[in-house]
Amino acid sequence: MTPSSTEVDRLASLLTRARVDGVETEAITASRDLDVDEAYVIQQAVVENLIAAGDRVIGAKLGLTSRAKQEQMGVEEPIFGVLTSSMRVDSGSAFELATLIHPRCEPEIVFMIGDDLTGSDITGPDVLDATKSVHGGIEVIDSRYRAFSFTLPDVIADNTSAAKFVVGEEGAAPRDFDLTVMGCTFLHNSEVSGTATGAALLGDPADCVALLVRHLSATGRGLSAGSVVLAGSLTGAVTAARGDIFTARYGGLGDVEVSAT
Numbered sequence: 001m002t003p004s005s006t007e008v009d010r011l012a013s014l015l016t017r018a019r020v021d022g023v024e025t026e027a028i029t030a031s032r033d034l035d036v037d038e039a040y041v042i043q044q045a046v047v048e049n050l051i052a053a054g055d056r057v058i059g060a061k062l063g064l065t066s067r068a069k070q071e072q073m074g075v076e077e078p079i080f081g082v083l084t085s086s087m088r089v090d091s092g093s094a095f096e097l098a099t100l101i102h103p104r105c106e107p108e109i110v111f112m113i114g115d116d117l118t119g120s121d122i123t124g125p126d127v128l129d130a131t132k133s134v135h136g137g138i139e140v141i142d143s144r145y146r147a148f149s150f151t152l153p154d155v156i157a158d159n160t161s162a163a164k165f166v167v168g169e170e171g172a173a174p175r176d177f178d179l180t181v182m183g184c185t186f187l188h189n190s191e192v193s194g195t196a197t198g199a200a201l202l203g204d205p206a207d208c209v210a211l212l213v214r215h216l217s218a219t220g221r222g223l224s225a226g227s228v229v230l231a232g233s234l235t236g237a238v239t240a241a242r243g244d245i246f247t248a249r250y251g252g253l254g255d256v257e258v259s260a261t
Contacts, residue, residue: 083230093258104142107235109234112135122214134173134179136170143158184248212229242260
């Protein structure tokens with residue numbers, strides 16, 4: 001059953017309060033059916049709540065951009081979320097754990113969009129043409145659901161667990177090197193937790209961003225110039241605790257670091 005506008009507002013308010021207060025909530029599908037399209041409607045309502053509280057949209061993110069994670073969730077394409085200004089953390093600084101529930105860190109390839117990108121036929125090369133620079137990054141995900149337990153529609157409604165993100169200071173033009181073979185080593189307190197190349201993101205990170213644009217086009221949206229886009233996690237996420245330091249080392253893009261306080 002498609003949720004009414006009243007139900008959408010109620011569910012979005014639950015997720016928004018869980019995010020603001022740092023208190024977990026029951027997964028939506030624990031008490032009702034929810035499909036992917038309905039989940040995106042709730043996600044948009046959550047974002048509108050953040051905007052009403054003074055936040056602003058600055059970009060977008062992808063999730064489930066590895067084949068292994070897609071097979072695990074039984075899906076054939078990524079999921080998409082929204083980035084807001086309050087989520088950004090400077091490289092080399094710290095993020096606070098006080099209002100986070102299940103914080104986990106993972107390395108990301110970040111696209112800084114230079115020209116508007118819209119349309120249902122956008123391709124990876126189109127993304128490269130419209131990208132001002134690519135950077136290494138780290139995302140801090142944080143599910144608002146109890147015991148980190150949820151279904152695919154649940155995580156979509158929860159804005160794909162978006163919480164914080166870091167963009168590395170060192171960037172490069174998108175065609176300066178082959179993103180598919182660029183290496184990444186992710187370290188947790190100086191210990192290697194995972195390694196990958198850009199090809200881990202569905203074969204090509206630019207193709208992931210093209211999928212995002214095509215998804216947005218279905219509702220008449222796109223990526224505007226100046227948007228920040230996280231193309232997806234290159235390795236598995238690592239749980240964050242107070243005092244932890246996370247470092248992502250990228251071939252050609254330098255190091256990105258963030259700590260938890």
